[in-house]
Amino acid sequence: MNVDDAIIKGCMDGKREAQKLLYQAYVSTMMVVCMRYAQHRDEAEDILQEGFVKVFENINSFRSEGSLEGWIKRIMINHALNHLKKNRRMPFFEDIDVINEMEILHNDEPASFYSPVSHETLMALIQSLPQGYRLVFNMYVFEDYSHKEIAAELKISENTSKTQLLKARRMLRNKIEELQKNLNKEKINER
Amino acid sequence: MKDDFLNKADEGKEMDDLFRQGISGMRSEPSGSVWKGISRKLLWRELLNFNFRNLSRSLLIGGAVFLAVVSTVTYMNFKHSPAGALNAQKTNVVLATSQHSEAGSLPDPKIMPDLAVETRAGITGVSNPEPVPLRNYKPANNPAKRGTSSQLLAEAQDMTEISATTHPAVAGDASAIRSDNLSSISKLSSYDAQLLSVNPSFDTLIIYTPTETIKINRQTKPVTNFFSASLGISPEAIYYSSPETYSKVNFWVNSGFTWHLSRFSLGTGLGLGYVNDEGKYRIDYLSNDSIGYYNGVVNYSIDPVTNQIVFNTQSFKVTDSIYHVADDRTRNRYTYLQIPLLFGYRLFESSRLSITLQAGPAVSFLVSSKEAEPNISISNARITLITNNAPARVTTTWQLCANFLIEYRLTKEVSLYFQPVYKYYLKPLAEKENVTYGQPWSIGLGVGLQFNFGHKKNDQ
Incomplete structure (x- = not known):
């Protein structure tokens, strides 16, 4: 511009x-x-x-x-x-110690996307994230902050930042997969 | 295990890329109220951080012109006043003095000439080539005058206020005189007002003659000092400029409160304005319109003579759903609350009539708006879209107002007033994206009653 x-x-x-x-x-x-x-x-x-x-x-x-x-x-x-x-809306309550590690490791396989996802859908997915996840995800993915910088900015530990990002990714993947399943179902029904 | 888990945080790049790329080209328009909010907040901040340097050049020039006009009017008024005339002419006025018959009870004649203040031509006396300034006069320095009464001394000291040294018109070449010419004294009395207006800090002029002491008191000029309240209506024509130029007539109901001090006044009040403007709608609709006709066979019969089949037909209209666009103009009504702050100067005043020039800023708030629905009178129309093309009204507007308040006194307390008003709007009244509107202006004529309270005269 x-x-x-x-x-x-x-x-x-x-x-x-x-x-x-x-x-x-x-x-x-x-x-x-x-x-x-x-x-x-x-x-x-x-x-x-x-x-x-x-x-x-x-x-x-x-x-x-x-x-x-x-x-x-x-x-x-x-x-x-x-x-x-x-507005006191930065809930970084969960630290690394309280995360169910096994669950995360098991679910850490890459998701596959077969259909293009619209801007609006992606935005809706980001907005649906809990505040803490959303902040770290935005700062890391879109603003290219490092975990160290995020930790300094949000006054949290680096580990918390990493955890929040990991959980955000996991949640997004789950939501996309769910979306994908629904789309496939619709396609089958159309046939 | 913990470290392994944390390292996983750097994985999932495909997820990041999906979102990064997916949203990179995204655009989203906010609602129109966002800019209105920004504009309003910026205006408030500008008002709170007001600085003359922020004013536009045209506004500064306008203000300077206004001040120049007010100064000129004030100066002209002053010039035609007795004091102004006296100062302007710089002619000599003589304060006649003479020796007192009783030695020791009067100031030294050598001193008295210095009491001479400005005089008009024609009043002459015996000149004293070396006048002694009264301010240098001390009874103690002059043993011959020790018999001077304390009253006289006080008077003499008072007179220093009008001595040549304090009066610029006399200082220097004024021919102070010692006069035995009593006729000049009688003439002098006609100039008392002028004499006393030379220096407003003293109230009494004392003239010594061989036989008497003449005291001339200041002729006080009354100063009006009162409140007034007014109530009236004002129809006004407002001219909107680009992109479309048109005018509308609005009505205002005004109430005002003014504090008058001498010729000056400061007024404020509340005005309720009923403003109307055009509403513009675009209506997209579909309607079943005739696109032609065809002849359809209704029945048939067999001609008994020729034994041929005769088909009876009828003309049928063919209609189709046709897309149309229509424009509809409506009348939108808006109500504004206006608060002015007007500085006034009374240009003319007689027992019955007065004319006051008032000018100052005013702020208006949009308190309600009533936008009419479009009127769609097309039969068989199926409306697909209605677009309101009327620009959004600005909620807070500032104007510069100027008016002549022509007041006709019905009684001492009640006046009828007529008030030609001019208003210039500092910002457009409406806004719309990608359209730049011009600043409107209006002229109006206010009519109403003014009630004067606590009218009193103060001595200056």
Whole structure:
């Protein structure tokens, strides 16, 4: 997405028209980012709204050396994390010791996908994850955080981060397999 | 075992890739209320962190012009006032003095000329080439005048307030005089107001003559200082600009409270505005329309003469479900609550009539909206889609208002007022994605009654 310097300059001057153009340029991609962290669409819109307010308030600190989209995305993610922290919705209660290891090991075989899965379905699957799993999964998979970084950001241990990721993957795989079974059943019924 | 398990956490890359790739191209549009919320929050933050540097250039220029107009009006008014005229002309006025018959009871004649203040031409006296400033006068330094009464001393000290040294128009080349010309004193009295208005810090001018001491008191000018409340209606025509230019007539019911101090006033109040605008709907529908006809055989008969079969036919209309698009314009009603803050300056005032220029900002809040449903009067229509194309109304708007308040006094307490009003909206009243609306403006004429309370006169 190309946003020219005039729009950024207008945003720095606090011009509403420029702010709206910037918003329109990035809102659809940032909405996806927020949806990944939120449990439902309304919550994602709340995060998006506050996130953009922060973007416009801090636009003067943006240096054109990096990508504007990356900068906005970073603000959105930080705000999403703060939003969840503020609402005390980071339940990382389970640590490595309480996990049924055998269960995980037995279920750790790769899942097979035969049908393409839509964006919306994948998003719904992410949103269906418990908050702790979802956070770690998002940060690890989409934001390329290391477990060390996740641990520092969320103030949890690295092991907890690894556990949450593993459990998130397992849950997602189960859900996809279930989805796959349902699709196959529908196909059989159609025949 | 534990380490093995943790290492498993780095596995499952195919799952990560599935989600990473699956969501990478995803786009999702939020509802329109998100931008409204952002806009509203930014506005509040701007208001809370208000800084003149944030104001647009046009607004600053407008403010400067407004201040210049107010300053000019104030200056013109001052120039035509007695004090202003006196200062502007810088002519000499003489405070005539003379020796008192009773030695030792009056200030030294050499001192008194310095009491001369500004005078108009024509009043002359005996000039004193070397006037002694009264401020330097000390009874102790002048043993001959030790008999001066304390009252006189006090008066003399008061007079320093009008000495040449404190009056810029006299300082320098004013020819202070010692006068025995009593006729000048009588003339002087006609200038008392001017004399006293030269310096507002003293109230009494004392003139010594050989026979008497004349005291001239300040002629006080009454200053009005009162509250007023008003109630009225104001129809106004509002002009919407791009992308479509059209106008609508709205109605306002206004109540106001104003504090008047001299010629200035500060007013606020509440206004309830009934605003109407166009609603625009696009209606997609299907209807069974005739697309032609055919002749169908209804029955047949055999012609007894020719023995041939005769087919009786009938014309049948053929209809089909045809897609149509229709536009419907409706009338939407909105109610706004407006709070103005108006600074006023009374330009003209007589016993019956006064004209006040008022200007200032106003904020309006959308308190209710009633958007009419589209009217679909097409028979056999099956509606497939109704799209509301009316732009969303902005919930908070700011305006700059200016008006002339023409007040006609029916009684001392009640006035009838007429108020031509101009409003300029700082932001468009409506918003819609990918459309940039122009800022509307309006003109109106308010009519109502004003009630004056606690009308009193304060001496300055």
